[in-house]
Amino acid sequence: MTVTDQTIDDLLKLARLEVDAAEHDRLRDDLLRILTFVEAISEVDTDGVEPLVHMTTAGDPLRSDEAHDVLGKAAVQGSAGFTGEYVRVPQVVE
Amino acid sequence: MSAGPYTLAAAAAALDEGATTSVALTGQCLDRIDQGNDALRAFLRVDRAAAEEAAAAADARRANGQPRGPLDGVPVAVKDNIVDVTGPTTAGSRILEGYTSPFDATVVHKLRAAGAVVVGKTNLDEFGMGSSTEHSAYGGTTNPWDKSRTPGGSSGGSAAAVAATQCYGALGTDTGGSVRQPAAFCGVAGLKPSYGRVSRFGAVAFASSLDQVGPFARDVKGCAHLLAALAGPDGRDATSSHAPVEDYAAACDQDRPLKVGVVREYQNQDGCDDDVLAAQHKAEQTLREAGATVVEVSLPHAHLAVPTYYIAATAEASSNLARYDGVRYGPRRGEEGGLESLYRKTRGELFGPEVKRRILLGTYVLSTGYYDAYYLRAQKVRTLIRRDYDQAFADVDVLLTPVAPTAAFGIGEKTDDPVKMYLSDVFTIGVSLAGVCGLSVNVAFTDAGLPLGVQLVGPAMGEASILRAGTLVEQGVNLLEKRPQGT
Numbered sequence: 001m002t003v004t005d006q007t008i009d010d011l012l013k014l015a016r017l018e019v020d021a022a023e024h025d026r027l028r029d030d031l032l033r034i035l036t037f038v039e040a041i042s043e044v045d046t047d048g049v050e051p052l053v054h055m056t057t058a059g060d061p062l063r064s065d066e067a068h069d070v071l072g073k074a075a076v077q078g079s080a081g082f083t084g085e086y087v088r089v090p091q092v093v094e
Numbered sequence: 095m096s097a098g099p100y101t102l103a104a105a106a107a108a109l110d111e112g113a114t115t116s117v118a119l120t121g122q123c124l125d126r127i128d129q130g131n132d133a134l135r136a137f138l139r140v141d142r143a144a145a146e147e148a149a150a151a152a153d154a155r156r157a158n159g160q161p162r163g164p165l166d167g168v169p170v171a172v173k174d175n176i177v178d179v180t181g182p183t184t185a186g187s188r189i190l191e192g193y194t195s196p197f198d199a200t201v202v203h204k205l206r207a208a209g210a211v212v213v214g215k216t217n218l219d220e221f222g223m224g225s226s227t228e229h230s231a232y233g234g235t236t237n238p239w240d241k242s243r244t245p246g247g248s249s250g251g252s253a254a255a256v257a258a259t260q261c262y263g264a265l266g267t268d269t270g271g272s273v274r275q276p277a278a279f280c281g282v283a284g285l286k287p288s289y290g291r292v293s294r295f296g297a298v299a300f301a302s303s304l305d306q307v308g309p310f311a312r313d314v315k316g317c318a319h320l321l322a323a324l325a326g327p328d329g330r331d332a333t334s335s336h337a338p339v340e341d342y343a344a345a346c347d348q349d350r351p352l353k354v355g356v357v358r359e360y361q362n363q364d365g366c367d368d369d370v371l372a373a374q375h376k377a378e379q380t381l382r383e384a385g386a387t388v389v390e391v392s393l394p395h396a397h398l399a400v401p402t403y404y405i406a407a408t409a410e411a412s413s414n415l416a417r418y419d420g421v422r423y424g425p426r427r428g429e430e431g432g433l434e435s436l437y438r439k440t441r442g443e444l445f446g447p448e449v450k451r452r453i454l455l456g457t458y459v460l461s462t463g464y465y466d467a468y469y470l471r472a473q474k475v476r477t478l479i480r481r482d483y484d485q486a487f488a489d490v491d492v493l494l495t496p497v498a499p500t501a502a503f504g505i506g507e508k509t510d511d512p513v514k515m516y517l518s519d520v521f522t523i524g525v526s527l528a529g530v531c532g533l534s535v536n537v538a539f540t541d542a543g544l545p546l547g548v549q550l551v552g553p554a555m556g557e558a559s560i561l562r563a564g565t566l567v568e569q570g571v572n573l574l575e576k577r578p579q580g581t
Contacts, residue, residue, distance in 0.1 A: 008454070015412060015457045016419070016434075017450055018442035030451055030512055031458065037513045038401040041475050042467070051473030052480060055289045055303050055529045056333060063329045074196035080426045089421055090433045 001039065003032040098122060100574070102168060102262040102316030103343070109167045112156065116167025119262075120149035120211050123169040127213065127260045130580075135235045136245075136255040138174045139181050140214040145169065148211040155209070165323055166209030171255050171264040174215035175222055175298040176307065178202045185298045186220040186230040186248075189444035193424040199296020200328045201265055201307050208323040213261055216251030220446045221415065222267055222300045224248050225275060225518045228509055229448045236505070237279060238578035239544055243502040246276030246518075249310070253280035256310045259581045263311040263320050269300050270403050271498075271522025273308040274534035278497035278547025281536040281578070283564065284310045285317040286522075288554045289529035290335035292321075293328035301410035302333075304403075304526045313574055314535060314564040318342035321557060337555045345558035346565040354381050354563065355391035355490035360521065366499040373538040373546040374496050380537075380570030381494065381563065391490055393482040398475050399524035400516055405459050405472035406527070412456025415449065451512060476527050483528040483553070492563045493551040496521045497534045501544035525551050533560040537571045 008028045012019065019027065073085070081088040098114060099105040108114045124142050131137050152167035154160075172178065175185040177195035184190045198206070205212060219229035227250030228234040235250040237243040238258040245254040249266025253276035256264050266273040268286035277284025286308045297307050309320030322342045328334040356378060361371070378388055420426035420440030428439025445453070459468035486493060498518050508515040525532040531552045538546040548567065552560040568574070 007458075011454045011457045011461070014461065015453050016416075016437040016441055017445070017453065018428075018438035019450065023447065023450070026447075027451060027454055031454060033511075033513055034404060034451075034455055034516075035458070037516075038404050038468070038472075040401045041398055041405070041471055044395065044398060044475060044478065046471055046474035046478070049474040049477050051470055052476040053473065056335065060332065061327070061336060063332075071196055076422055077196060078193040078423055079421060080424065081421060081429075087421060090429055090431075090436055092433050 001032065001036055003028050003035065101313045102311045102319055105168050105262045106165060106319065109156070116149035116152040116211060117146065119167065120145050120169045120213065123213055123261050126258065130258055130260065133236060133241060134238060134254055134258055135233050136216055136251040136258065136260060137171070137214045138184060138217050138232055138251070141180050141212065144180050145211050145213045152209055152211060163207060163209030164319065165205065168210050168263065169213050169261050170205060170210045171213055171216050171252060171261040172202060173218055173249050173252050173264070173266045175218055175267055176201060176265055177296045177298065178212070180212070183215065183298070184232070186218040186232065187445065187449070188231045189418045189440065190424045195296070197296065200293035200330060201324050202296065204323055216249070216255055216264060218251055219248035220449050221298065222248040222269055222272055223411070223448050223452055225271070225515050226503070226508065227251060228505065229446055231446050234505065237502045238581065239281065240502065240542070243504050243544070244279065246279035246498070246502060248272040250276045252310050253277050253282055253284065256280070256282045256312060257578055263309055263316050266308055266310055267297055268306050268308045268526065269304045269407060270526050271519040273310065274522050274532050274549055275498045275519060277310055277534040278536070278545065279502035281545030282310055282312055283314045283317045283536070284308065284534045285321060285557070286525065286532045287321060287325065287557060288531040290333050291531070291555065291557065292324045293331040293334045295328055295330040299414040301407040302414065303410060304407055314533065314561055314568050315343060315346045317533065318346050318561050335555065340558045342557060342561055345561050348562060350559070350562055352381065352386040352492060352559070352563055353490045354378070354386050354388045355486055355493045356388060357396065357493060357495055358390050358392045359394070359396040360495055363499060363520065365517065366496065367501070369501065369540050369546055370496045370499060374494060374548050376571065377494060377537045377548040377567045380567050384566040384570060386563070386566070389490060391486045391493065393486060393524065395475065395478045395482050396524055399479055399527055400520055402472045402475045402479065403523045403527060404455065404516060405468050406476060408452045408456035409460050409469050410456070412453045412460065415453055479524055480528040483524070483530055487553040491552070491559050495549045495551060497547040497549045501540050501546055521549060530554050531557050531560060533564045535564045535567050536573055537567060539576070
């Protein structure tokens with residue numbers, strides 16, 4: 001089991017996180033420690049065992065097919081970029 | 095000892111009889127919060143004006159003979175990762191600083207409908223990720239029994255507030271032990287309902303297959319009253335269960351045959367204090383004396399629960415927390431550098447270290463090349479863990495286990511070692527993975543005066559059994575009169 005600086009760089013990129021050098025090193029060391037710890041699950045034989053995907057066995061209940069009020073613009077009123085009409089984001093198309 | 099009713103049921107009864115008013119009880123709680131919050135930091139937000147208004151409305155309902163709810167006029171608190179419209183919900187994170195939800199969570203709506211008075215929002219580990227409340231971005235909560243110790247976590251603020259008589263009951267959320275462990279550390283009762291028993295709509299998602307909202311109160315019956323108000327299906331949460339809601343308060347007092355299982359694998363658990371095992375033996379003895387049968391049962395995969403959890407829960411967290419991107423909620427950073435910079439700097443600067451650690455771990459176990467070895471395998475092990483519980487409950491009605499391997503640990507004792515912190519949930523995590531229910535009850539104190547709890551575990555939708563068993567334990571040990579100094 002190894003966790004390299006490159007591993008951390010890749011994960012930070014995937015997770016959209018920017019951290020300083022000290023935190024980068026700490027994350028590398030912590031991740032190695034935690035992955036070594038969770039490695040215990042590789043000891044058990046899981047051949048033929050179905051993964052637990054759904055917590056409930058009752059199936060998927062359907063709600064009644066009726067229109068309800070939706071939040072609309074109120075859903076993003078807490079955004080720092082909310083203008084009252086839209087959510088402002090940095091330019092994405094040159 | 096403070097004047098007035100001590101338990102939630104006593105408070106509700108006193109209000110019902112007109113022996114006190116909600117304005118008086120709510121005022122007392124708000125005053126205790128004002129006096130204690132600098133040292134305890136149980137609350138992130140106190141809603142004095144809204145609470146006084148709700149209390150006066152409750153008193154008016156009674157005076158005018160209007161219909162009253164089962165919790166009418168009772169002051170309660172809500173963990174700050176459960177949204178409400180009264181003020182900001184931070185989830186203990188800078189990334190939601192100042193963010194106010196446009197709607198009430200279903201559980202908040204249900205509390206209000208039952209007449210409860212919400213006094214404020216309680217402190218927590220950021221997004222519920224932690225076992226000590228030290229990972230709150232707004233400063234940790236201290237333990238009312240010993241200010242040098244943590245109250246447990248992640249719902250440490252709710253547990254401490256109830257113990258310190260700042261409210262009669264509180265809501266927490268429990269993903270791997272976050273209601274039960276702080277309840278044990280603070281000497282109060284705390285219940286994690288079965289998965290689906292209580293709506294998660296409006297509870298800030300950490301790990302959606304594990305999260306449940308659960309109540310705290312000073313005694314088991316208080317939890318039962320709160321659960322009765324919270325339980326039931328919700329059209330806004332497709333995972334909420336349609337199983338019938340029982341009369342939980344009545345169940346506390348209903349005699350029923352109880353066959354209790356103690357778990358073989360937990361008897362020699364590494365790092366478990368003798369005090370904790372002695373507390374469990376005391377509860378076992380109490381249940382025997384009350385007529386219960388006690389047998390040994392086995393949970394063969396118990397040792398894999400914590401590793402399985404830290405794969406499953408972090409995978410779900412990395413996905414759930416992707417929504418905090420600096421665009422949709424709260425503050426933002428790095429906007430001047432473009433959209434990618436906005437994402438990376440907002441998340442990098444405003445998430446705390448434990449949250450980033452878990453997002454990274456979750457990203458790792460879901461990434462190409464590691465998915466099968468970690469995430470998929472963990473889900474298979476989770477099936478095995480659930481089968482263990484199914485088999486145990488084919489033989490017994492409830493399980494009796496410790497809640498945590500130690501009493502409340504010191505502030506700073508485990509913050510440098512994440513794995514050590516994770517292991518403080520070794521007895522509670524399996525219950526969450528299996529989706530069954532667990533109740534933490536105070537049964538003893540250490541020589542240093544710290545509370546020690548036990549956990550009663552029931553099958554899915556078996557809350558009535560654990561509430562009955564918990565009541566028997568609570569009555570047998572008779573410790574409700576013992577309270578933290580200054581309350």
